[in-house]
Amino acid sequence: MPTVRPALILALMLTACGGPFMPRSECPGFGTARVLGEGELDCALVASRMALAREVLVSRGLVPEEKFASAFGDVTVWVRANNEPFRCDAEKDEAIMGGCYYVRAREILTTKDMETIVHEMLHHWQLAVLGIDPDGPMHPGWTENGYRDADVSFRRVVFGL
Numbered sequence: 001m002p003t004v005r006p007a008l009i010l011a012l013m014l015t016a017c018g019g020p021f022m023p024r025s026e027c028p029g030f031g032t033a034r035v036l037g038e039g040e041l042d043c044a045l046v047a048s049r050m051a052l053a054r055e056v057l058v059s060r061g062l063v064p065e066e067k068f069a070s071a072f073g074d075v076t077v078w079v080r081a082n083n084e085p086f087r088c089d090a091e092k093d094e095a096i097m098g099g100c101y102y103v104r105a106r107e108i109l110t111t112k113d114m115e116t117i118v119h120e121m122l123h124h125w126q127l128a129v130l131g132i133d134p135d136g137p138m139h140p141g142w143t144e145n146g147y148r149d150a151d152v153s154f155r156r157v158v159f160g161l
């Protein structure tokens with residue numbers, strides 16, 4: 001009788017439900033395709049986070065306004081039920097994070113307060129839209145091109161960090 005490792009079972013479950021968790025709630029995408037919640041989502045809060053994220057990206061010239069809709073219109077955002085850091089790939093023993101971006105699925109996974117949404121949207125912009133190699137450095141040019149500042153600025157406005 002072959003034994004099945006728990007990590008494999010989890011991986012199969014993730015595949016079966018098509019995402020990192022079975023969504024309990026859903027909000028409009030507010031610029032993305034949709035926002036799915038592991039717990040109950042406050043769609044007004046999601047709307048304000050997404051509006052601010054868009055403003056940060058557009059006002060700094062990182063994403064041209066006229067390209068925003070096509071760039072993010074097919075991205076699904078998954079919002080966890082809590083703010084605990086987590087692993088982006090349950091099968092790998094990698095660092096724990098506050099957010100993930102899955103280039104092939106065009107999915108963002110973030111914590112309940114969506115602190116990392118701008119950060120993950122920038123990953124999407126670079127990897128999926130600009131076509132930068134996802135197997136290359138994780139944050140290519142992020143200091144020089146202002147991505148890091150945008151990420152920090154969003155967190156500062158929302159959370160007063």
Ligand SMILES: [Zn+2]
Nearest residue numbers: 119123138139
């Ligand atoms: Zn990153």
